[in-house]
Amino acid sequence: MEVSVVIPLLNEEENIQQLYTKLEAVLAKLNKPYEIIFIDDGSTDNTFDILKDIHKINKNAKIIRFRRNFGKALAFSAGFDHSKGDVIITMDGDLQNDPEDIPRLLDKLDEGYDIVKGWRVNRKDPFFSKKLPSKIFNWLTSRITGVKLHDFVCALNAYRREVVENITIYGELHRYIPVLASMWGVSIAEIEIKHHPRIHGESKYKVGRLVRGTFDLITIKFLLSYSTRPLQLFGIPGVISFFIGFVIGAHLAIDRLVFGMGIGHRPLLLLAVLLIFLGAQFITMGLLGEVMARVYYEVQNKPMYAIREIID
Numbered sequence: 001m002e003v004s005v006v007i008p009l010l011n012e013e014e015n016i017q018q019l020y021t022k023l024e025a026v027l028a029k030l031n032k033p034y035e036i037i038f039i040d041d042g043s044t045d046n047t048f049d050i051l052k053d054i055h056k057i058n059k060n061a062k063i064i065r066f067r068r069n070f071g072k073a074l075a076f077s078a079g080f081d082h083s084k085g086d087v088i089i090t091m092d093g094d095l096q097n098d099p100e101d102i103p104r105l106l107d108k109l110d111e112g113y114d115i116v117k118g119w120r121v122n123r124k125d126p127f128f129s130k131k132l133p134s135k136i137f138n139w140l141t142s143r144i145t146g147v148k149l150h151d152f153v154c155a156l157n158a159y160r161r162e163v164v165e166n167i168t169i170y171g172e173l174h175r176y177i178p179v180l181a182s183m184w185g186v187s188i189a190e191i192e193i194k195h196h197p198r199i200h201g202e203s204k205y206k207v208g209r210l211v212r213g214t215f216d217l218i219t220i221k222f223l224l225s226y227s228t229r230p231l232q233l234f235g236i237p238g239v240i241s242f243f244i245g246f247v248i249g250a251h252l253a254i255d256r257l258v259f260g261m262g263i264g265h266r267p268l269l270l271l272a273v274l275l276i277f278l279g280a281q282f283i284t285m286g287l288l289g290e291v292m293a294r295v296y297y298e299v300q301n302k303p304m305y306a307i308r309e310i311i312d
Ligand code: UDP
Pocket: 008, 009, 010, 011, 012, 041, 069, 070, 071, 072, 075, 091, 092, 093, 094, 096, 202, 203, 204, 205
């Protein structure tokens, strides 16, 4: 079994050498073949040169250099695509995660889990700009997706190969790997890990990512619950809206045709028209969604089910 460690780096020149030294010591002790995949995500400092020096000494350390900054999710994605291990470990390159936690992650995975998430119980980050928003994010994500975790954002995680092969991440979606994987049916464990304050360099993330993260949550919820049946999401409110609009419209029509009352000035008329249009649009959107879902699964040659094993 080979272990692949995937590490995204953006301007981490002061951290890499120490990270590599600690990581190499831990991996050498595992007595398993390993590889370290560093992704230089468009650094403008000496990150790449330092990585090249490391590669010269250790051929198990591989480097993927992006042409520009593509973000952490695509960095992970490239790392996954180029990794060979049966087990893939991800971690940050800023020394906030501790390589010494890796053996514990692997042990937990060996118990039969598909994903082992790190949980930074004693997180060493500023409260208002990081810890509080994270708390809200974790609570909301757990509630909405039904995947109960304390720390979605933590980068130190272990995955079985098939997990990373079956998901597509971009944007800020790397935080939702367990959720995306849960669509396929996976077992997830969480273990407490160490966390250190960032000493060199600065955090690359600003508060704005939380707003973007919330939009991602809507996408994720949709993918998770309705991607194979969009008509149910849009169709039900559509039919309800259409029906109420129709009833009000019929009531007005009777007033006009049977009782000869003028209805042009009645606010209910506007409501009826609005509800009927809204209903028709929702139903149409649902149908379009159905078509798109079929295209989505077909172009990828993706079945809508996932099999763990077949015993024949
Ligand atoms: N990172 C990256 N590309 C980016 C932003 C960050 O590869 O566009 C890397 C960064 O170099 C670090 C890790 O992702 O290794 C985590 O970033 P950071 O420490 O800035 O995030 P925080 O811990 O503050 O959430």
